[in-house]
Amino acid sequence: MSRPATSTTSTxxxxxxxxxxxxxxxLVLALILVGGIILAAVRSSDSQGALDPRSTAPHGSRxxxxxLKARGVTITLATTLxxxxxxxxxxxxLLVTTPDLLTDTQQSTLRxxxxxxxxxTVLLGAGGPSLPVxxxxxxxxxxxxxxxxxxxxxxxxxxxxxxxxxxxxxxxxDPDAGADACxxxxxxxxxxxxxxPDATDTVLLGSPDILHNDRLDQQGxxxxxxxxxxxxxxxxxxxxxxxxxxAADAPDDDTTGNFLALIPSGWxxxxxxxxxxxxxxxxxxxxxxxxxxxxxxxxxxxASEATEGRARLYRKANARDRxxxxxxxxxxxxxxxxxxxxxxxxxxxxxxxxxxxARLPETTADTRTLLFGPAPADDATLIRLADQLDALxxxxxxx
Numbered sequence: 110m111s112r113p114a115t116s117t118t119s120t121x122x123x124x125x126x127x128x129x130x131x132x133x134x135x136l137v138l139a140l141i142l143v144g145g146i147i148l149a150a151v152r153s154s155d156s157q158g159a160l161d162p163r164s165t166a167p168h169g170s171r172x173x174x175x176x177l178k179a180r181g182v183t184i185t186l187a188t189t190l191x192x193x194x195x196x197x198x199x200x201x202x203l204l205v206t207t208p209d210l211l212t213d214t215q216q217s218t219l220r221x222x223x224x225x226x227x228x229x230t231v232l233l234g235a236g237g238p239s240l241p242v243x244x245x246x247x248x249x250x251x252x253x254x255x256x257x258x259x260x261x262x263x264x265x266x267x268x269x270x271x272x273x274x275x276x277x278x279x280x281x282x283d284p285d286a287g288a289d290a291c292x293x294x295x296x297x298x299x300x301x302x303x304x305x306p307d308a309t310d311t312v313l314l315g316s317p318d319i320l321h322n323d324r325l326d327q328q329g330x331x332x333x334x335x336x337x338x339x340x341x342x343x344x345x346x347x348x349x350x351x352x353x354x355x356a357a358d359a360p361d362d363d364t365t366g367n368f369l370a371l372i373p374s375g376w377x378x379x380x381x382x383x384x385x386x387x388x389x390x391x392x393x394x395x396x397x398x399x400x401x402x403x404x405x406x407x408x409x410x411x412a413s414e415a416t417e418g419r420a421r422l423y424r425k426a427n428a429r430d431r432x433x434x435x436x437x438x439x440x441x442x443x444x445x446x447x448x449x450x451x452x453x454x455x456x457x458x459x460x461x462x463x464x465x466x467a468r469l470p471e472t473t474a475d476t477r478t479l480l481f482g483p484a485p486a487d488d489a490t491l492i493r494l495a496d497q498l499d500a501l502x503x504x505x506x507x508x
Contacts, residue, residue, distance in 0.1 A: 160206040160233070160317055162186060162346050167323040173334050176325075177344060180335065184344045190215050190355040193347040199227040201343040206317065208232045208239040210349040216242040218355070227309050231337055233317040236278050244311055246283040247301060253279055253294045255316050257328055262291035264302055266336035270329035275299045277316025312337055429491050430484035437480055440498045444505045468508055476501070 158164025162174035162184060174184055187193035190211075197203045203226065205211075211219065220242050223230045232239070236249045255276035260267035267289075279297035282288045290298035292315075299315030314337075319330035338344055423432040438456065445455030448464040455461060458481050465476060479501065485491040 160320060161348065165322060168321050170320045170322065172322045172325045173320050173331070173338070174346075176331065176335060177339050180339050182339050182342060182344050184346055187345055187347045188350055189353045190218060190347075190349075193345055194218065194222045196343075196345045197222050197226045197228065198343070200341055201226065201345050202229040202231065202338055202341045203345045203347060204231045204233070204338060205235075205243075205347050205349065206233050207349050208235045208243055209237075210351070211239060212355075213242070215349075215353075215355055219243065223309075223311065224305075227307055228341055229308075229310050229312065229337075231312045231314065233314050233320075234277055235313055244301075244303060244313060246286040246288070246303060247313060248281045250279040250281055250297050252277055252315070253299070255318050256294075258292040258294065258299065260291045261293050262289055262298075264289040264291050264300075266333060267291040267300065269336065270333035272328045273330050273333050274318045274324055274328055275315055277318075278313075279315060280313060424488070429486075429488065433484050433491060433494055436495055436498055440502055441480055444502055447505050465505070468505060 158166045158169040160168070160170050162170050163186070165171045177184060185192075185196040187196055193203065193205075203223065205219070208216070208219075216239055223243070230243075232243060235243060236252075240247050240249055253276045255274055257272050258275050259272050260270070262268075273292065275292040276294055276299055279294055279299055280290070280301045281297065282290055282301055282303075287304055289302040291300040291302075292298060301313040303311045303313070305311065318324050319334050325331050325334065420432070423429075441455045441461060442452060444465070445452055445461060448461065448468050450460050450464050458477065461480070462477060479494070479497055485494055
């Protein structure tokens, strides 16, 4: 058999083709990267120094701390439970910025300190995870937005301050507890003062916004903050942290509950809604479409166009094995009648190859590989296979 011609067709993708294929993925990755950077920056700026009396950030509390110091109140900053309990005494106010962050063991220890201090305790944004221990007579209701609200109560500190920016957690109080319920939202207070023995009391603030630097000069926020935190000569400013060694003493079964307590309720509801939406989308996409219906093509498609389109699909899917099988099958089907082999036996090497050797005595062992060999390893080998099959068919027809 004469040597088949070698094709010089290039299968390498051009730079434009590579960019066309990859630009969608690159755009998505770029959007994710930019969104992540922006979100990280926003969250970092929002959380850094939040309610820290040393921070001058918008959500910091340096302004109210300086006002308290100007009124003669000494401030002790505590970042661990041991520091907070050691600094709390009968002449102090204990401010707990995020009580829901405390473990059950920490809450129990803090409750004992509150009961024995005979001072005031202010809890910011206390919710379901901390109220049963720190304020047993109060339960949390659905939270609300922070808005300008009026006192609507007889608590002296609230009536002096007037309207303030409050909201967040709302509370249900025991009528027998004699608590002061102020700044209601839809009928439920966002500030509650629970009196205790002697001069002891506990104040629940639904949100910490009145202590933020960017809100202190609005409405009566500064007045209410100074009255609540400056009623004693000493203020213990407790910033709970997950790095506190006392948090590691909690039982293992508390870990999941404490972690979930750190996730805002809105995120939990949002995740549930996304899960339901994904399930509905899966059901929608998995619906039965019924049997296939054959239709006549609206236009006539040239054989060359159909061949090129099919070839592009094979190339896009890297289906060299399938393409090689189609080429070999078509060649065997066409040359079998020329060799006197029935069409039904065209794909039997035992019938086709002997007839081919009788027709073309000069054929070599490569003919078996050419007609019944393995799939090509790359695109160049596939193109060479097509050229060799064409050459073989021409030689059979002309012999």
